[in-house]
Amino acid sequence: MDLIPSIVARHAEMTAWRRQLHARPEIGFEEVETAAFVADRLRAAGIAVHTGLAGTGVVGVIEGRPGSRSIGLRADMDALPMDEAGDRPWRSTIPGRFHGCGHDGHTVMLLAAALHLAATRDFDGRVVVVFQPAEEGLGGGRVMVEAGLFERFPCDEIYALHNMPLLPFGQASVRPGPALASFDRFEVTIRGVGGHAAMPHKTIDPGLTMAHVVVALQALVARNTDPLQAAVLSVTQMNVGTTHNVIASEARFAGTVRALDEAARAIIEAGFSRTVQHVAQAYGAQADIAYIREYPVLINDAAASRQAGAAIEATLGRDGFAAAFPPLMAAEDFAFMLQQRPGAYLLVGQGTGPESPMVHHPAYDFNDDILPIGASLLCQFVELRGVN
Ligand SMILES: [Zn+2]
């Protein structure tokens, strides 16, 4: 590994910061303490700081040598609304709040990178460090773009990274093209006619209708989308009825759709309401459908991905570049920023073996050993550019 010495020297401090943030997790658009933590340290390093973009977002601008190039680096700051398992000394002190995706680590890696770049200013042009709120399902990245992120802070390119338990420690990956899936979600209410369970002919059973709708929806991926274009439809919640001898009058289900291709996404969206409406109609029931488009497919720019691959090789060596790591069906609102500017999204391996819990698992924790790796990688995007 070829890490930046001044960042390695800060490893203990970074670890302390990460654990401090971990103990005080804040969920989307509520990152008040976290944003202040970031802004205070950026200001103390002489970095121009802008707060309040998308509510709790923080943007820092670092000027290097004279030059017109501007590179964006982005981290996410939010935690998840869930409880943490285990009893680490730095465990969450707030019930129902948990840094279960490692955004505490991402925040600290970008902060350390910013402090290094501000201390050395050994690059051409400027760097824009973007600390965004609300990545977990609330689209803070979209809100930042809509709030004028790139108009107020022009960037020619933008980069971000995420820790990855499925990749071993010491490796990182980036792939050109679609790298993470789109994310949509749906909520359906099926309205029937309730009644006595022993006299079903006097009812329109929303539960039976829902069962058939859920099965029929599985044909959208199996029979409507191209098998070579990955897509997932998962029904994750189904609710009907209150007791054994009453047929309810309503049933509800909800779930999510993911796709690695915008065409596949559109086919599923169109087929969704067609399938739900017609199957419900076949059983005499009515369906109210809410289908919400959330995040687009995350698409890495080809040239930026090559740049990111070079940064990985410069930092972790040739063996550290896991170029074959496949795309994931998870989603990321960094996709909204990549719709506006070319850039790339990296995955930094933090796995310590097959038992490493995946992000969003209650026993997950960010691996502090990757703090200097991520911070060094982020600096590489800026400093490699200076050499080019
Ligand atoms: Zn997450």
Ligand SMILES: [Zn+2]
């Ligand atoms: Zn995450």
